[in-house]
Amino acid sequence: MNKLNILIKSLSYKLIYSFIFVCATQLTSYSQTKHNFDSLLSELDKTIDKSQIYIQKREERIGLLRSKLKNTPPLSAQEYDINNRLYAEYQPYICDSALHYQNKNIEIAIHLKDIHREYESKIKVAFLMGSTGMYMEAVDLLKTIDRQKLPESLLVNYYYTYLRVYNELAFYTQDQKSSENYWKMSGNIDRELKRVIDKESNLYLQLKEDSVRNSQDFDGALKINDIWLLHAGEGTPDYALATFHRAIINLWKGNKEEYKYNLILSAIADIQSAIKDQASLRMLAEMLYDEGDIDRAYNYIRFSWNATVFYNAKLRSLQTATILSLIDKTYQGKIENQKSKLQNYLILISSLFVLLAVALLVIFKQNKRLANAKAELQNANSELNNLNEELNKVNEDLTLLNLMLNKANNELSDSNKIKEVYIGRFIELCSVYINKIDDFRRKVNAKIKDGKVKDAQMLCQSQDVMDEEFEELYYNFDNAFLQLFPDFVEKVNELLNEDYKFILKKGELLNPELRIIALIRLGINDGTKISLFLRYSLTTIYNFRTKTKNRTFLPKEEFDARILQIQ
Numbered sequence: 001m002n003k004l005n006i007l008i009k010s011l012s013y014k015l016i017y018s019f020i021f022v023c024a025t026q027l028t029s030y031s032q033t034k035h036n037f038d039s040l041l042s043e044l045d046k047t048i049d050k051s052q053i054y055i056q057k058r059e060e061r062i063g064l065l066r067s068k069l070k071n072t073p074p075l076s077a078q079e080y081d082i083n084n085r086l087y088a089e090y091q092p093y094i095c096d097s098a099l100h101y102q103n104k105n106i107e108i109a110i111h112l113k114d115i116h117r118e119y120e121s122k123i124k125v126a127f128l129m130g131s132t133g134m135y136m137e138a139v140d141l142l143k144t145i146d147r148q149k150l151p152e153s154l155l156v157n158y159y160y161t162y163l164r165v166y167n168e169l170a171f172y173t174q175d176q177k178s179s180e181n182y183w184k185m186s187g188n189i190d191r192e193l194k195r196v197i198d199k200e201s202n203l204y205l206q207l208k209e210d211s212v213r214n215s216q217d218f219d220g221a222l223k224i225n226d227i228w229l230l231h232a233g234e235g236t237p238d239y240a241l242a243t244f245h246r247a248i249i250n251l252w253k254g255n256k257e258e259y260k261y262n263l264i265l266s267a268i269a270d271i272q273s274a275i276k277d278q279a280s281l282r283m284l285a286e287m288l289y290d291e292g293d294i295d296r297a298y299n300y301i302r303f304s305w306n307a308t309v310f311y312n313a314k315l316r317s318l319q320t321a322t323i324l325s326l327i328d329k330t331y332q333g334k335i336e337n338q339k340s341k342l343q344n345y346l347i348l349i350s351s352l353f354v355l356l357a358v359a360l361l362v363i364f365k366q367n368k369r370l371a372n373a374k375a376e377l378q379n380a381n382s383e384l385n386n387l388n389e390e391l392n393k394v395n396e397d398l399t400l401l402n403l404m405l406n407k408a409n410n411e412l413s414d415s416n417k418i419k420e421v422y423i424g425r426f427i428e429l430c431s432v433y434i435n436k437i438d439d440f441r442r443k444v445n446a447k448i449k450d451g452k453v454k455d456a457q458m459l460c461q462s463q464d465v466m467d468e469e470f471e472e473l474y475y476n477f478d479n480a481f482l483q484l485f486p487d488f489v490e491k492v493n494e495l496l497n498e499d500y501k502f503i504l505k506k507g508e509l510l511n512p513e514l515r516i517i518a519l520i521r522l523g524i525n526d527g528t529k530i531s532l533f534l535r536y537s538l539t540t541i542y543n544f545r546t547k548t549k550n551r552t553f554l555p556k557e558e559f560d561a562r563i564l565q566i567q
Helices: 015-021 039-049 050-070 077-090 095-112 115-131 135-143 152-172 176-196 202-214 218-230 237-253 256-272 280-291 294-309 314-449 451-461 464-485 487-492 512-521 527-534 536-550 556-564
Strands: none
Touching: 015 527, 039 050, 039 256, 039 464, 050 077, 050 256, 050 280, 050 464, 050 487, 077 237, 095 115, 115 152, 152 176, 176 202, 202 218, 202 237, 218 536, 237 256, 237 280, 280 294, 314 451, 487 512, 487 556, 512 536, 512 556, 527 536
């Protein structure tokens, strides 16, 4: 995670600080931000799931460099340059592979008698040794470098490597006196480093941040870190290192929320950069363990442990092993507890299953009984439906019979009514005609007695008497008929076209055509009988009937039926 080769940035320190002050009102302090940790941790989980994708990219870069190395002349400057690039890929990835390529470069530099390359490689090897716990080996290697012959371009890396080794020794040694001595040596080297370092370099910014933080000026350290973060792209090694430093500042400051937040950001960037030498995820797992999130703590420490084993540095393994053991023991305890609960749940579920089986058996029997009862009910319903159908059929027949009876009754009632009216009229007319015949007989007899035979003969031969009698007969017929069917004329007109409706003369009850239709309504359909009654020829009766049917909009066969329905 540490960079030794980035020494100068394009922006000057003054320009950076001017930018910070101008944007002070817009640059929100990390310590004031409220974070959604569930979302952040979910993002970390997704990044872990995709870790093989990032590893594959680094492996592809390494594979290309190793392919080039095969076609490079041995112990050459070209091999030295490719080894440096392989070292840069392996340094945060596999420790012993990185050492291998730098040790090979020491061999190449000695072969080429290139003191600059030799010292450059030894400094890199010593830095890697110091980063992985091989402190004394790193010091011994640095002592083989002649300070007087060291090129000025390597002074910063030389002093920074010494500073890094003595800081680590002072921090991890168990002996208080030795620790104080190492801190003193570290301070001397720090002064030498600041004397030669470029004040505009990223390394100077990092050292200044460490110095301000160590002096307990945490807000000042965070402001310096703000500048560092401005130039570190997300998901890069620089971003992983900057957010890790920010997490440490907030830890010392006592701001656990920001400490946790920046550890998550650093862990995500480590994984996205395929860095195996990672401290952020290990420290995050420890914090989550303290918070009681055992499952996540276990998953993260296992992932971190696998990365540490892959990186193959003993110090990193020792640093991870303690917390791994603690988290693993707690996690296993949780698993055992869950197993115990699971066993209890299994016993409970088994008991419930037995009860359920008994209940199902009872339900099955009840369902079987219900099924039988349902089948019997369905049969009964089926028989009842059949009976209902038969009853409905009988009802339909009865309804039809009632209709027929009603029709017959209506017809009989009409017939009886007609008979009553016409019988009454017939008796009345018979009495009238008997009286008229008797009166006629007396008149004729009187004429004969008086010797007026010719007058008697003329009286018998007169047609006027017959016409008057028939006219009176038709009047009585019309009057009797309209008593039975008062709306007869209107109802007949309803069956005729608009231009052919019957219009009666003043004082006229029925005309000859309507009288024929009236006789048909009374059931007299025989043309001979109609002609005898109305004193018309059969041809005249036929012509009247044909003429009437031509006046209707109905089919001719339907017209007579509709006449018979008139009430």
